Amino acid sequence: MQEKGSGIFKKLKLDGFHELLKCLTPYWRGMTFSIVSGILHHLLGILGPALGAYLVGIAVTGGTRSEIRPYLPVLGLLVLGRVLMYYSDMWFAHEVAFRILVDFRVKLYHAIERIAPAYLLKQRSGELAATLMADVEVLEWFFAHTAGAFLVAVAVPVIILGMLSQIHWMLPLVLLPFIFLLFSIPFWFKKEADQQGSETRSRLAAVHGEAIDGIQGLREIISFNFKAGYRNRLRKFSDDLYQSQLSYGKRMGVEGAYLNAVSSLGMVCILGVSANLILQGQMDHQWFPVVIIMAASIFSPILEVATMGRNFSIILAAGQRVGSILEEKAIVEDLGKKEIDKTEELKIAFHNVSFSYEKDIPPVLKKASFQVSPGETIALVGESGVGKTTSINLLQRFWDVNEGQITINGVDVRDLSMDALRSLITVVPQEIYLFNMSIKDNIRLSNPTATDGEVEEAAKAAYIHDFIMSLPEGYDTNAGERGLKMSGGQRQRLAIARAFLKNSPILILDEALSSLDTENERLVQQSLNNLMKGRTTLIVAHRLSTFRKADGLVVLQQGKIVEIGNHVSLLQKRGYYHQLVTGQLSSVAV
Numbered sequence: 001m002q003e004k005g006s007g008i009f010k011k012l013k014l015d016g017f018h019e020l021l022k023c024l025t026p027y028w029r030g031m032t033f034s035i036v037s038g039i040l041h042h043l044l045g046i047l048g049p050a051l052g053a054y055l056v057g058i059a060v061t062g063g064t065r066s067e068i069r070p071y072l073p074v075l076g077l078l079v080l081g082r083v084l085m086y087y088s089d090m091w092f093a094h095e096v097a098f099r100i101l102v103d104f105r106v107k108l109y110h111a112i113e114r115i116a117p118a119y120l121l122k123q124r125s126g127e128l129a130a131t132l133m134a135d136v137e138v139l140e141w142f143f144a145h146t147a148g149a150f151l152v153a154v155a156v157p158v159i160i161l162g163m164l165s166q167i168h169w170m171l172p173l174v175l176l177p178f179i180f181l182l183f184s185i186p187f188w189f190k191k192e193a194d195q196q197g198s199e200t201r202s203r204l205a206a207v208h209g210e211a212i213d214g215i216q217g218l219r220e221i222i223s224f225n226f227k228a229g230y231r232n233r234l235r236k237f238s239d240d241l242y243q244s245q246l247s248y249g250k251r252m253g254v255e256g257a258y259l260n261a262v263s264s265l266g267m268v269c270i271l272g273v274s275a276n277l278i279l280q281g282q283m284d285h286q287w288f289p290v291v292i293i294m295a296a297s298i299f300s301p302i303l304e305v306a307t308m309g310r311n312f313s314i315i316l317a318a319g320q321r322v323g324s325i326l327e328e329k330a331i332v333e334d335l336g337k338k339e340i341d342k343t344e345e346l347k348i349a350f351h352n353v354s355f356s357y358e359k360d361i362p363p364v365l366k367k368a369s370f371q372v373s374p375g376e377t378i379a380l381v382g383e384s385g386v387g388k389t390t391s392i393n394l395l396q397r398f399w400d401v402n403e404g405q406i407t408i409n410g411v412d413v414r415d416l417s418m419d420a421l422r423s424l425i426t427v428v429p430q431e432i433y434l435f436n437m438s439i440k441d442n443i444r445l446s447n448p449t450a451t452d453g454e455v456e457e458a459a460k461a462a463y464i465h466d467f468i469m470s471l472p473e474g475y476d477t478n479a480g481e482r483g484l485k486m487s488g489g490q491r492q493r494l495a496i497a498r499a500f501l502k503n504s505p506i507l508i509l510d511e512a513l514s515s516l517d518t519e520n521e522r523l524v525q526q527s528l529n530n531l532m533k534g535r536t537t538l539i540v541a542h543r544l545s546t547f548r549k550a551d552g553l554v555v556l557q558q559g560k561i562v563e564i565g566n567h568v569s570l571l572q573k574r575g576y577y578h579q580l581v582t583g584q585l586s587s588v589a590v
């Protein structure tokens with residue numbers, strides 16, 4: 001069964017404060033420690049200065065040293081406690097936040113695997129990378145600095161208001177309206193902020209996409225001398241981002257000004273009211289400095305959260321982008337349970353298969369039927385865009401057929417579990433991707449439990465062993481760095497070595513369009529011949545040399561199978577295949 005994310009990530013719609021908070025559920029212990037430490041940190045930070053202010057009050061109203069001295073160790077303990085609580089708050093808040101980020105990245109990558117390859121064709125890889133890295137990173141603000149801080153900003157003012165009420169009942173009443181105002185300011189700008197946040201994040205992702213395109217396509221950009229053109233393009237995307245960031249910054253500035261105005265006004269009012277209470281003899285002089293300290297402290301956690309709240313639109317936009325990937329439905333569902341014995345030789349059959357990539361566009365395949373008998377090699381032949389690659393994509397269930405069925409040894413591929421299906425098939429692609437790991441581990445990708453000896457055997461069978469041994473570090477050479485320096489033929493033989501190691505009964509060869517030099521061509525061909533022995537093989541063919549050798553040819557024209565036979569019989573028939581070969585298709589290489 002296809003995994004769809006687990007636990008809290010299962011039904012994640014990261015488009016609200018509440019939904020983001022839910023992600024914290026599995027980490028409630030660490031979060032509780034962080035919140036308690038945060039509250040204590042703020043309270044001790046207020047109690048220390050308040051006690052100091054109280055002692056100043058005693059001193060200026062004629063108190064003696066012996067009255068003040070007993071409080072000094074308490075003052076020291078309050079400072080020490082505050083430092084410890086700060087440390088503990090930071091520790092737990094970041095421990096939780098970074099742990100969630102690790103989970104998010106892995107879940108997100110897993111979700112991308114689940115919805116690939118169809119989803120990848122809709123999205124630019126740069127934008128996906130931006131979501132995987134930058135958007136997830138932004139969520140750290142929320143988990144480490146907003147969620148806990150929000151509760152602290154509620155709890156601390158409540159406690160301080162309680163304390164102030166002990167000095168005089170009127171003091172909390174003066175501060176309350178300002179506190180409500182401060183909490184409400186981020187909501188005044190919410191609509192504008194949300195729109196700016198999502199625009200900024202998507203433009204940022206577009207800039208990432210452009211930058212990554214520019215790096216991946218650098219060879220083309222340089223060889224076609226499109227350097228200035230590409231720089232202009234990047235500048236245009238960056239300018240758009242700058243405009244969004246600028247309006248975002250301006251709105252932050254206005255919001256910040258309101259926050260400052262309200263908190264300053266609150267301070268002025270509390271000072272005025274306290275002074276008045278002292279004049280009327282309703283409050284002792286020595287409490288005056290304490291009231292100032294407490295009133296100033298009550299605003300600081302609220303301002304902290306309100307300041308973060310001003311960034312909340314960015315956090316929500318990032319959350320939505322992450323959530324939209326986690327939520328994306330896979331195009332094919334992994335509901336099959338059947339398995340097929342991998343050691344058997346297998347027969348593939350297409351039965352009246354029709355398929356269209358989208359509802360409203362004409363079908364790519366129309367009632368296509370053909371079969372590949374066990375151990376046989378069949379080549380799919382036809383002009384470019386006729387549906388050869390689509391047929392092998394359907395066999396691997398990257399998409400599902402709209403009508404008809406594809407069977408392996410009589411079992412519908414939809415009834416096989418995805419893992420079982422993929423374990424039966426090996427694709428030797430036109431272009432192999434080499435990961436940033438040793439050549440040995442790159443080959444082992446197709447069979448992670450293979451021993452070093454088995455990897456070497458596979459490399460020998462693919463005629464790439466001698467080349468690997470000629471490298472300074474042999475099989476331990478990093479293929480990521482070396483990859484670019486390998487020839488097309490060497491890279492293809494590495495792909496063939498991977499296929500040998502996987503040892504699956506069905507082989508799909510996506511034949512390269514470009515020719516190799518004679519020596520590489522010979523080695524690639526020899527190793528492929530070895531690989532195909534005893535395997536059911538389907539080739540997306542472009543070369544006459546392949547058509548000739550295949551056991552059978554399936555000739556496609558406008559999504560339909562128009563001829564089936566071998567090279568000689570089809571030439572003798574003098575039909576469409578004959579036209580293709582004698583007229584020499586643009587994509588046919590002799």
Ligand SMILES: Nc1ncnc2c1ncn2[C@@H]1O[C@H](COP(=O)(O)OP(=O)(O)OP(=O)(O)O)[C@@H](O)[C@H]1O
Pocket residue numbers: 121357358364382383384385386387388389390391540587
């Ligand atoms: N993901 C997709 N979404 C929509 N249309 C697609 C998609 N992939 C391929 N097509 C279209 O389907 C048709 C068949 O494409 P396919 O790649 O199967 O052709 P092909 O025969 O393998 O071509 P070539 O020999 O050039 O590789 C083409 O018209 C192509 O534009």
